[in-house]
Amino acid sequence: MLNIPTLLRKYDLTIDNSIVMCSGILNALNLRESHDIDLVVDEDTFQRLKSCGDFEIKHYGNYEMLTNEIFEICKIWEIKEWEKVFKLDDFKEDSVIIDNVRYVSLEFLLKYKKLLITNDKPREKDFEDIEIIEKYLNGR
Numbered sequence: 279m280l281n282i283p284t285l286l287r288k289y290d291l292t293i294d295n296s297i298v299m300c301s302g303i304l305n306a307l308n309l310r311e312s313h314d315i316d317l318v319v320d321e322d323t324f325q326r327l328k329s330c331g332d333f334e335i336k337h338y339g340n341y342e343m344l345t346n347e348i349f350e351i352c353k354i355w356e357i358k359e360w361e362k363v364f365k366l367d368d369f370k371e372d373s374v375i376i377d378n379v380r381y382v383s384l385e386f387l388l389k390y391k392k393l394l395i396t397n398d399k400p401r402e403k404d405f406e407d408i409e410i411i412e413k414y415l416n417g418r
Contacts, residue, residue: 279311283377285348286315289330293380295323297369299355300390301407303381309410317351320366324353359393384411 282302286292296319298306305312319327324344327333333344333351344351355364372386388411394404 279305279308280313280315280348282306282312282315283379286379289327289332291317291319291323293375293378295320295366297366297373297380297382299382300387303374303376303384303387304407304410306376306379306381307384307414309414310407315349317349318355318364318366318369319351319353321353324351327351357390357393359396384415387411388415 282298282305286296286298296317299316299318301310301312302315304310324342327344328335328342333346333349336343336345341352341354341356353365355369356362357364369380369382369386372383373380374383375381388408391404391408391411394400395408
């Protein structure tokens with residue numbers, strides 16, 4: 279399993295300047311191993327990381343993303359079907375903190391994954407994640 283807290287500390291990523299999206303919380307709860315870390319960070323943190331030299335800058339439409347073999351880092355999380363562009367502060371109420379790392383909540387992730395499987399080319403891992411999340415939430 280990825281040691282997400284250690285990997286975030288390397289870049290001074292905290293509960294105040296970042297949130298781990300997608301399967302990161304499944305990794306943190308030992309429900310499924312995650313192979314990368316998707317993050318939304320604030321503007322200052324994004325600019326700091328952009329200039330550190332450890333990340334490739336990719337462009338998706340009007341948005342930039344910083345990537346390397348482990349991280350995908352954005353300033354926003356856009357969900358076109360919801361007509362919503364989320365920034366870090368938008369997730370403060372819909373997040374959990376585990377081992378001093380902020381993660382998107384399982385409830386948000388479940389809604390997002392259910393949206394993903396309605397796409398033209400749904401991924402098998404999204405169906406599997408939905409099953410894992412629902413089983414976990416029903417067992418609490």
